[in-house]
Amino acid sequence: MQMHSILRRVFRRLGAEARLQGVALLTLTGALIAMLIVVVFVLNMQLTTKSILRRANVAVFLKDGVSQEEITQLQTSIESVSGVRHVKYLSSAQVREAFFSNEASKDGLEGLPPEAFSPLIEIEIEEDGRSFTVQQLAEKLKRFEIVEAVESHESWQSEVRAIASIINRLAIAALGLALVGIAFFISNVMKLTLSSRKDEIEILRLCGASDGFIQAPFLIEGASYGFLASWISVTITWFLKNLADREFDRVFDFIGVRLVFLDPWMIAAFIVIVTAICTVASAFSLRRYLHV
Amino acid sequence: MAMASDLANSGWEQASEEGTRRPFAYFRAGLTQNPYPKPILVFENVTKFHRPDHPTLRNVCLEVQKGEFVFITGPSGAGKSTFLQLIYQAQKVDDGRILFCGKNITRLNRDSLPYLRRNIGIVFQDFKVIPHWTVFENVAIALEILGLPTRIIRSRVGEALERVGLKGKGAQETRSLSGGEQQRVAIARAIVGEPVLILADEPTGNLDPQLALDIFTLFEEIHQTGATVLFATHDHSLIERRSYRVISIENGYAKEVRSHSMRESLHRSRKVLHAIADR
Ligand SMILES: Nc1ncnc2c1ncn2[C@@H]1O[C@H](COP(=O)(O)OP(=O)(O)O)[C@@H](O)[C@H]1O
Ligand SMILES: [Mg+2]
Numbered sequence: 185m186q187m188h189s190i191l192r193r194v195f196r197r198l199g200a201e202a203r204l205q206g207v208a209l210l211t212l213t214g215a216l217i218a219m220l221i222v223v224v225f226v227l228n229m230q231l232t233t234k235s236i237l238r239r240a241n242v243a244v245f246l247k248d249g250v251s252q253e254e255i256t257q258l259q260t261s262i263e264s265v266s267g268v269r270h271v272k273y274l275s276s277a278q279v280r281e282a283f284f285s286n287e288a289s290k291d292g293l294e295g296l297p298p299e300a301f302s303p304l305i306e307i308e309i310e311e312d313g314r315s316f317t318v319q320q321l322a323e324k325l326k327r328f329e330i331v332e333a334v335e336s337h338e339s340w341q342s343e344v345r346a347i348a349s350i351i352n353r354l355a356i357a358a359l360g361l362a363l364v365g366i367a368f369f370i371s372n373v374m375k376l377t378l379s380s381r382k383d384e385i386e387i388l389r390l391c392g393a394s395d396g397f398i399q400a401p402f403l404i405e406g407a408s409y410g411f412l413a414s415w416i417s418v419t420i421t422w423f424l425k426n427l428a429d430r431e432f433d434r435v436f437d438f439i440g441v442r443l444v445f446l447d448p449w450m451i452a453a454f455i456v457i458v459t460a461i462c463t464v465a466s467a468f469s470l471r472r473y474l475h476v
Numbered sequence: 477m478a479m480a481s482d483l484a485n486s487g488w489e490q491a492s493e494e495g496t497r498r499p500f501a502y503f504r505a506g507l508t509q510n511p512y513p514k515p516i517l518v519f520e521n522v523t524k525f526h527r528p529d530h531p532t533l534r535n536v537c538l539e540v541q542k543g544e545f546v547f548i549t550g551p552s553g554a555g556k557s558t559f560l561q562l563i564y565q566a567q568k569v570d571d572g573r574i575l576f577c578g579k580n581i582t583r584l585n586r587d588s589l590p591y592l593r594r595n596i597g598i599v600f601q602d603f604k605v606i607p608h609w610t611v612f613e614n615v616a617i618a619l620e621i622l623g624l625p626t627r628i629i630r631s632r633v634g635e636a637l638e639r640v641g642l643k644g645k646g647a648q649e650t651r652s653l654s655g656g657e658q659q660r661v662a663i664a665r666a667i668v669g670e671p672v673l674i675l676a677d678e679p680t681g682n683l684d685p686q687l688a689l690d691i692f693t694l695f696e697e698i699h700q701t702g703a704t705v706l707f708a709t710h711d712h713s714l715i716e717r718r719s720y721r722v723i724s725i726e727n728g729y730a731k732e733v734r735s736h737s738m739r740e741s742l743h744r745s746r747k748v749l750h751a752i753a754d755r
Binding site: 186188189192200289381384386387389390391392393394397442464 | 567586587590591592593594595596598604605606608609613618620621622623626638665694
């Protein structure tokens with residue numbers, strides 16, 4: 185098609201409607217930044233809860249003086265349960281070492297001998313697709329003679345999980361609403377543009393321009409809003425994330441979390457989705473309001 | 477001529493060839509071999525209602541030959557604009573047919589309509605130029621719509637601006653021009669694609685008498701290059717100035733109040749009389 189002419193008209197429009205276009209771009213960018221902040225927050229929350237839940241799992245404390253043979257036997261029988269990802273035995277010495285590797289717990293306890301710590305078996309459980317509850321597993325394990333105690337964090341784990349999933353759902357609903365709002369906003373910007381360009385469109389019609397020729401610059405304009413605003417908002421949010429990382433690094437260190445940002449394919453998906461929504465919203469507006 | 481060489485090695489050929497495959501062919505003015513049958517425009521019992529009891533046009537029958545200059549006249553609100561709009565299909569007929577280049581245009585679908593309009597150059601009373609575009613852009617758009625290459629567009633627009641007396645003003649913003657000049661821009665846009673038919677809807681209505689005369693003269697020049705011109709006006713000083721055919725619309729009826737062919741035959745017979753007398 186007459187791409188030259190279409191692009192020329194897009195650029196001609198740039199100067200003539202700088203104000204409307206500027207406001208539209210700014211508003212859209214603002215909305216997208218808010219969305220991205222939510223996305224980044226949820227993403228980090230998910231990763232954090234996941235790592236917390238993974239870290240917890242089940243600890244099986246063993247009685248003192250249990251033979252290596254019995255331990256190996258227990259270990260293999262636990263390993264054979266489906267849904268168990270990893271089983272690890274820690275001797276008293278190893279437990280002590282792990283305990284003191286954590287700086288916070290050092291003070292005044294250096295004198296404790298290895299015997300003060302029970303040896304234990306750490307069981308890592310698959311998050312999904314297991315055929316038993318942690319409760320059931322714990323009950324079973326307690327029946328073994330050599331087991332002193334079983335510690336699971338089932339109750340608070342499920343609480344964390346529930347809260348995380350509520351936040352997740354809320355965020356998804358908010359993002360969905362925001363996308364609808366963006367579509368609505370862009371279609372209204374296009375409506376304004378069309379009404380201010382009514383004369384121009386009429387003249388093009390009278391000169392024999394096809395619908396495609398008339399509509400293409402408007403579609404390109406709509407898509408550009410989405411494309412530019414999503415790029416700008418990604419860049420700004422990335423700076424904000426780095427700023428937060430720098431400002432609050434001690435807080436994050438304390439929680440044991442490193443802030444992550446969207447990975448490249450997520451950024452690409454975000455830009456594609458926003459651009460697509462803006463294009464579709466413009467096309468909708470053109471269908472609806474382009475009658476001359 | 478520069479035009480002819482353009483034609484041979486440019487998008488023109490392509491555009492017109494492509495045109496034949498399109499829903500509505502592309503006809504050019506001033507071609508020696510006319511691909512279309514005469515007459516160029518036929519109204520067959522055309523009726524148009526705006527109010528149910530009172531038709532704006534009733535049973536209008538009319539033929540326009542290629543290369544004619546026709547005045548359309550009548551009081552304000554008589555239906556001159558309606559008459560022209562039926563030709564470029566801004567309005568639909570309620571009854572009857574309109575043949576343009578032998579093709580019934582009253583049944584064109586939405587997709588074919590642009591191809592019809594590319595064959596017609598239209599000039600309006602209120603100019604209908606885009607004020608914040610340059611003069612060049614306003615004229616070039618007619619060729620951009622045809623999909624011609626930039627190089628051709630540049631040279632054709634230059635020629636058209638020269639023809640309407642706006643040489644060297646292409647880079648100016650159109651709103652900075654006077655009314656008469658803006659109308660010249662509109663005329664350049666109408667003729668730049670060399671359409672076979674030019675419709676002018678009171679193009680001098682907004683201009684003072686001297687400017688009106690200049691614009692009218694411009695249409696005559698365009699007519700002399702082979703274009704068919706329908707010129708709607710209620711300015712009798714223009715109509716009286718020339719002996720072109722006049723169609724008057726009144727109370728919905730279109731009457732031929734002055735026939736071009738009669739005048740011409742009169743002119744011819746006078747010539748014969750002079751010749752006899754000279755002997
Ligand atoms: N699009 C339209 N809708 C309704 N009425 C129209 C329309 N176009 C023209 N008319 C009516 O048709 C009549 C002729 O109008 P018009 O063709 O503009 O006359 P002229 O150009 O001779 O002044 C007027 O009474 C006008 O109100
Ligand atoms: Mg009128």
